[in-house]
Amino acid sequence: MRTFVTAALALSFTLPALAQTGPDQQRFRALYKELIETNTSLSAGSCTLAASRMAAHLKTAGYPDADLHPFSVPDHPKEGGLVAILHGSDSKAKAILLLGHLDVVEAKREDWTRDPFTLIEEGGYFYGRGTADMKAQVAAWVDTMVRYKEEGFKPRRSIKMALTCGEETSTAFNGAGWLATHERALIDAEFALNEGGGGRLDASGKPLAVTVQAAEKFPQNYQLEVTNPGGHSSRPVPNNAIYHLAAGLTKISTYQFPFQASDITKAYFAKMGPQVGGEIGAAMTAFSKGDMKAAPVLAKDPSYNSVLHTTCIPTLLSAGHANNALPQRADANINCRIFPGTSVEEVRAKLQELVGDPEIKVTASDKRSEVPKGPQPLTPVIFKPVEDLAAKMWPGVPVVPFMSAGATDGAFLTPAGIPTYGVSGMFGDPDGNGAHGLNERLRVKSVYDGRDFLYQIVKVYAQAK
Amino acid sequence: MRGFAGAAVAAMIVAIPFGPAVAQNLRPDQQSFRALYKELVETNTTLSAGDCTLAAQRMAAHLKAAGYPGHDLHIFTAPGHPKEGGLVAVLPGSDPNAKAILLLAHLDVVEAKREDWTRDPFKLVEEGGYFYGRGTADDKSLAAVWVDIMVHFKRDRVAHRRPLKLALTCGEETNGAFNGAKWLAANQRALIDAAFGLTEGGWGSMDEKGKRIALGINAGEKLSQNYQLEVTNPGGHSMRPVKDNAITRLAAGLLKIGAYDFPIESTDASREYFSRMAPLTGGEMGVAMAQFSRAPHGGKAAAVLAGDPRYNAMMRTTCVATLINGGHATNALPQRVTANVNCRIFPGTTIETVQGKLQDLVGDSQIKITAQAARSEPSKAPPLIDAVMKPIISEAAKRWPGIPVIPQLEIGATDASFMTPAGIPTYGFTAMFFEPDGSRLHGLNERIRANVLYEGRDYLTDLVKIYAQ
Numbered sequence: 001m002r003t004f005v006t007a008a009l010a011l012s013f014t015l016p017a018l019a020q021t022g023p024d025q026q027r028f029r030a031l032y033k034e035l036i037e038t039n040t041s042l043s044a045g046s047c048t049l050a051a052s053r054m055a056a057h058l059k060t061a062g063y064p065d066a067d068l069h070p071f072s073v074p075d076h077p078k079e080g081g082l083v084a085i086l087h088g089s090d091s092k093a094k095a096i097l098l099l100g101h102l103d104v105v106e107a108k109r110e111d112w113t114r115d116p117f118t119l120i121e122e123g124g125y126f127y128g129r130g131t132a133d134m135k136a137q138v139a140a141w142v143d144t145m146v147r148y149k150e151e152g153f154k155p156r157r158s159i160k161m162a163l164t165c166g167e168e169t170s171t172a173f174n175g176a177g178w179l180a181t182h183e184r185a186l187i188d189a190e191f192a193l194n195e196g197g198g199g200r201l202d203a204s205g206k207p208l209a210v211t212v213q214a215a216e217k218f219p220q221n222y223q224l225e226v227t228n229p230g231g232h233s234s235r236p237v238p239n240n241a242i243y244h245l246a247a248g249l250t251k252i253s254t255y256q257f258p259f260q261a262s263d264i265t266k267a268y269f270a271k272m273g274p275q276v277g278g279e280i281g282a283a284m285t286a287f288s289k290g291d292m293k294a295a296p297v298l299a300k301d302p303s304y305n306s307v308l309h310t311t312c313i314p315t316l317l318s319a320g321h322a323n324n325a326l327p328q329r330a331d332a333n334i335n336c337r338i339f340p341g342t343s344v345e346e347v348r349a350k351l352q353e354l355v356g357d358p359e360i361k362v363t364a365s366d367k368r369s370e371v372p373k374g375p376q377p378l379t380p381v382i383f384k385p386v387e388d389l390a391a392k393m394w395p396g397v398p399v400v401p402f403m404s405a406g407a408t409d410g411a412f413l414t415p416a417g418i419p420t421y422g423v424s425g426m427f428g429d430p431d432g433n434g435a436h437g438l439n440e441r442l443r444v445k446s447v448y449d450g451r452d453f454l455y456q457i458v459k460v461y462a463q464a465k
Numbered sequence: 466m467r468g469f470a471g472a473a474v475a476a477m478i479v480a481i482p483f484g485p486a487v488a489q490n491l492r493p494d495q496q497s498f499r500a501l502y503k504e505l506v507e508t509n510t511t512l513s514a515g516d517c518t519l520a521a522q523r524m525a526a527h528l529k530a531a532g533y534p535g536h537d538l539h540i541f542t543a544p545g546h547p548k549e550g551g552l553v554a555v556l557p558g559s560d561p562n563a564k565a566i567l568l569l570a571h572l573d574v575v576e577a578k579r580e581d582w583t584r585d586p587f588k589l590v591e592e593g594g595y596f597y598g599r600g601t602a603d604d605k606s607l608a609a610v611w612v613d614i615m616v617h618f619k620r621d622r623v624a625h626r627r628p629l630k631l632a633l634t635c636g637e638e639t640n641g642a643f644n645g646a647k648w649l650a651a652n653q654r655a656l657i658d659a660a661f662g663l664t665e666g667g668w669g670s671m672d673e674k675g676k677r678i679a680l681g682i683n684a685g686e687k688l689s690q691n692y693q694l695e696v697t698n699p700g701g702h703s704m705r706p707v708k709d710n711a712i713t714r715l716a717a718g719l720l721k722i723g724a725y726d727f728p729i730e731s732t733d734a735s736r737e738y739f740s741r742m743a744p745l746t747g748g749e750m751g752v753a754m755a756q757f758s759r760a761p762h763g764g765k766a767a768a769v770l771a772g773d774p775r776y777n778a779m780m781r782t783t784c785v786a787t788l789i790n791g792g793h794a795t796n797a798l799p800q801r802v803t804a805n806v807n808c809r810i811f812p813g814t815t816i817e818t819v820q821g822k823l824q825d826l827v828g829d830s831q832i833k834i835t836a837q838a839a840r841s842e843p844s845k846a847p848p849l850i851d852a853v854m855k856p857i858i859s860e861a862a863k864r865w866p867g868i869p870v871i872p873q874l875e876i877g878a879t880d881a882s883f884m885t886p887a888g889i890p891t892y893g894f895t896a897m898f899f900e901p902d903g904s905r906l907h908g909l910n911e912r913i914r915a916n917v918l919y920e921g922r923d924y925l926t927d928l929v930k931i932y933a934q
Contacts, residue, residue, distance in 0.1 A: 405705055
């Protein structure tokens, strides 16, 4: 504990006055660590275990069992979750919902520099699978719920927290989707706060903007499959399943979908332009005014590129059954992020046209959720409190509406009548923080700042008329 | 038993009306052979899910029932490989000074996925005159024949001067896993000592209609060598693609390897093979064979021959991508992608030379190429001496008049590459005929003609009797 305090103090020169390393912060860090070190990947982890550990903290803080609802379905015993409720004083006011997913993307120890399931603090970053996506925010939700209870805080609106599993696994059990279908009343709320928003830093770590996510691209997987009679590898034939697939993948990789703009992306770049400045800033301003010629300049940055058009890339590849046999089957998964307004079938047809090879069968995998009709309205009720608090915490940093390239569980709740917004106050780096990738990390300062931000913003929303 | 025989008869009569004499009621000895063969095919012996040790025990049970004492049956497994065991069986001969004949076959088979096959690969299905199933040809046809011969000699007290030794091993198909033949040569050399051995390879060739063309005997084999191609990448969230994608990079490299043809080469055996096959083959291909045997280099004749995958493989080193595997989640950029490229190296070319060529071809230093552990040292085929060749030729002439026995360069790899260097000259010869599709060895829906198997069994039984006397 002593060494931890020293390490945290050493970092404190980068932290604003809010982020003290008091005992409550140490306790939060321990909770975050516990969550990171509870493996919740589909292959080897247990969300149910993580949920029960989080429930234990709430119980200790004084939540009665009646307000703690652990859930799991029989076929998915390890993919459970938790709903917790802090009752509001105004029985007529609708609740607000704090949504988070417990599960994480797979991580292989041999590929990572450090153990992905051990929280490691190093060079101003927390490292580990889920440090960014999204156990920092989940830990902040639980920490907030614990502190409110301990303080005896009586919100006007009820505050509900739903921690779910399956956000990262497109075809396995999705807890948010399940709650929206089976426990709609339990999670009923005026609106929900979720991952997807936060803030963007520049490469030097300077905050550029606070983001509020109000739209998202639609994730869709497509399978490319080639089959072949195979045979003995001592006797190669020209028609080889792997080469067919490789040629198709090469063609997809060189294609770029047309640039598109929406009200949200234009509003985003309008506010980002002056912040970023220079050539990129000018391109943002031009793009926000409808100049599509500015798009290629922005597309050089992968993060900006991802909100400018539909993207499709190969993520999984598998072929063959023995090292001494010609492959009988070759498969690839193409992960597309579809710009709002484009259909799943249009993209499939485009992929089939691109590969230009009848031997490659392109099929759309199961849809993750229904395709959203459009962005939910970004009202002052949501936006104004973020602007006010951000002005105090990060003076001069604008708050911008944001379309995320990633998918969230908002895709299940918004259509169910609970409009869901991405708000976290956690600033990410331009490199994407290794989310879903190797050596996932989040700045220590981002984690502590975000925790403070969420604790305060939820109070504001919960007290609002 | 009755029901089985009836069904088999019906299938044979309907299925192969063109068939030769075997398309009649199976003899009792053929019925019991078929049951043994079926048992072996239906004992899964893949590395991933099978058990060679179980197959070895089942084969040992047949020998025991035929009267072999326990001390002549040696089931062996190596530590760490409990399911990759094998069997050595010994039948002493009447002449204590005569050296043995070794009958070698492998029990294991290449992986087969039920979902890819038309029929269950681990059920023996007889249909349209063919036996279908993984291992029906490679190499359970031969393994079942060897066990059947050993049973026959013992049970029917067949007179024989030389001892017969049977070695059934595991790991012929699994490069890098345990290899039973190699283990026996290193650890049980005395147990398997023999004047010479017979094993798979040198398959006969027939046309699509089942007309026999020639019998082959191995006179050298290509070296099988695997290379791993690997690309690593920091990965990231798939919603945020970056230009440098590990899968795309590997795909580009594999396409370059796929488009390349290694130079044309020849050996004495391959030239003789083409020279003798030319008149039997005829047509444009026959002309090309004759031309190539006289002037064995690139050019029109080589190009014509290369149009047939069998002949192409006899003329050059070949490398082909056989496995790829990459990525860890549908929604994440791939962090690691690997491919296996399986090369069959022409005699005289080194493993390093081929590796260098592959690296040149991919032209991308991000694609790391490593040679996997070599399966064996390059080895020379034993000389085709009269004592071995004369019975092979005379038996063939009796059964299949006009069908020559032609030495050939084996394009696959066999366990002869462990035995011959250990001082047991081992010949790749089976008397099983394959169609131009290569009997689909290692591929989907592997099969062998039922009459080919039954006649091959009769041939090998008589051949072993001659050798043993």
